[in-house]
Amino acid sequence: MAYLAARTTRASVFGKTFLPFRQPSARTLTTRATSHTLNSGAKIPVLGFGTFQDPNSQEETVSQALQKGMRLIDTARVYDVEKQVGKGIKKSGVPRDDIFVGTKLWCNDYHPEDVERALDDSLRDLDTPYVDLLLMHYPCTFKRGPDRFPRDADGRMIPGKTTYVDTWKAMEKLTKSGKVKSIGVSNFSKGEIETLLKESSTVPAVHQMEVHPYLQQRGFNEWLRTQGIHVVQFSPLGNMNDFYRETGWSKEVAHMIRVIDQPILKEIGQKYGKTPVQVVLSWGINSGRSVIPKSVVDWQIEENLAANFELQPEDMAQIASLDVKARFNDPSLDYEWRLYSDLEGIEGTMRGKTH
Numbered sequence: 001m002a003y004l005a006a007r008t009t010r011a012s013v014f015g016k017t018f019l020p021f022r023q024p025s026a027r028t029l030t031t032r033a034t035s036h037t038l039n040s041g042a043k044i045p046v047l048g049f050g051t052f053q054d055p056n057s058q059e060e061t062v063s064q065a066l067q068k069g070m071r072l073i074d075t076a077r078v079y080d081v082e083k084q085v086g087k088g089i090k091k092s093g094v095p096r097d098d099i100f101v102g103t104k105l106w107c108n109d110y111h112p113e114d115v116e117r118a119l120d121d122s123l124r125d126l127d128t129p130y131v132d133l134l135l136m137h138y139p140c141t142f143k144r145g146p147d148r149f150p151r152d153a154d155g156r157m158i159p160g161k162t163t164y165v166d167t168w169k170a171m172e173k174l175t176k177s178g179k180v181k182s183i184g185v186s187n188f189s190k191g192e193i194e195t196l197l198k199e200s201s202t203v204p205a206v207h208q209m210e211v212h213p214y215l216q217q218r219g220f221n222e223w224l225r226t227q228g229i230h231v232v233q234f235s236p237l238g239n240m241n242d243f244y245r246e247t248g249w250s251k252e253v254a255h256m257i258r259v260i261d262q263p264i265l266k267e268i269g270q271k272y273g274k275t276p277v278q279v280v281l282s283w284g285i286n287s288g289r290s291v292i293p294k295s296v297v298d299w300q301i302e303e304n305l306a307a308n309f310e311l312q313p314e315d316m317a318q319i320a321s322l323d324v325k326a327r328f329n330d331p332s333l334d335y336e337w338r339l340y341s342d343l344e345g346i347e348g349t350m351r352g353k354t355h
């Protein structure tokens, strides 16, 4: 209810038209590049579409988003929406080869002998012969088997017997099968990526990680750039998703004022005839990354799609000042693995259980 109220307030702020991004802009807007070339040679769009949650809406919204112009769809085995995403792609009428589709392996399928079968399961549900990107969802491995969240009698997650390096090597082989165009990781620390670089011959094409104005990870982002690893920002709007308020993951920081309600973002937006949401997404794109906001609301999807415009350096500098290093997605205690150990924003972690 609180979330609905917040939305209503926001609507009234912007008045009856409810489509502030259509207002004439005070400045001439310059559109940024629409894609980046990955170290695999594949091209990834800068603006994409997240599919975590709302499984019943995903078929229709994926179809709508593609018809409106989105060309990057991010999903994952553990979201349980791959079938809906596959149907949405078909329904959209957009040719498969024009779409960049990424999915993620889940931690109970990390044993090297399970990786190809797990990919095949995803391909079957997505109803596609290949994915453009396969990510390892987290660096932690869980016990092999059908249970996605295998827990012992005390409710503690049971770890797998192999490591993320073993999984990575199995993923490397898949790139030769034609079923995967590029491979990457998600939620890794710098040290974990360094280990992959040392112990394998493939540099991840992508690191998908939490980045927004409250968690800018400047040093890490810069380092990833020097390694040729493209960053895809998940939760690009910060603590927008109620999930992070409801779980035990970083509970206290999740209740901070929402990123998009920061007055400075509204002020910046007014200069360009853009909304705070668009400023936040544009900040990610202007920083050389891709962003994958999730939405099941028509006008929000359109708003997000119109977020690729050039921000002036003084506005980028103002947004830099919002970096309070607040991480909202930190299941370390639940997964029994100290995630992000050498990164910023791990102080707010709380014990919690979501599955």
Ligand SMILES: NC(=O)c1ccc[n+]([C@@H]2O[C@H](COP(=O)([O-])OP(=O)(O)OC[C@H]3O[C@@H](n4cnc5c(N)ncnc54)[C@H](OP(=O)(O)O)[C@@H]3O)[C@@H](O)[C@H]2O)c1
Pocket: 049, 050, 051, 052, 053, 074, 075, 137, 186, 187, 208, 209, 233, 234, 235, 236, 237, 238, 240, 241, 242, 277, 292, 293, 294, 295, 296, 297, 299, 300, 301, 303, 304, 329
């Ligand atoms: N690799 C990982 O571990 C990981 C973790 C988290 C997320 N992800 C990926 O990243 C995607 C996005 O992450 P996220 O859902 O955490 O965060 P997000 O996209 O930053 O926020 C989503 C929330 O913002 C709302 N929203 C979206 N556009 C809006 C707009 N224009 N105006 C107002 N509200 C708007 C959505 O509302 P409605 O949905 O109600 O429209 C939803 O509640 C996920 O769907 C998933 O694909 C990956």
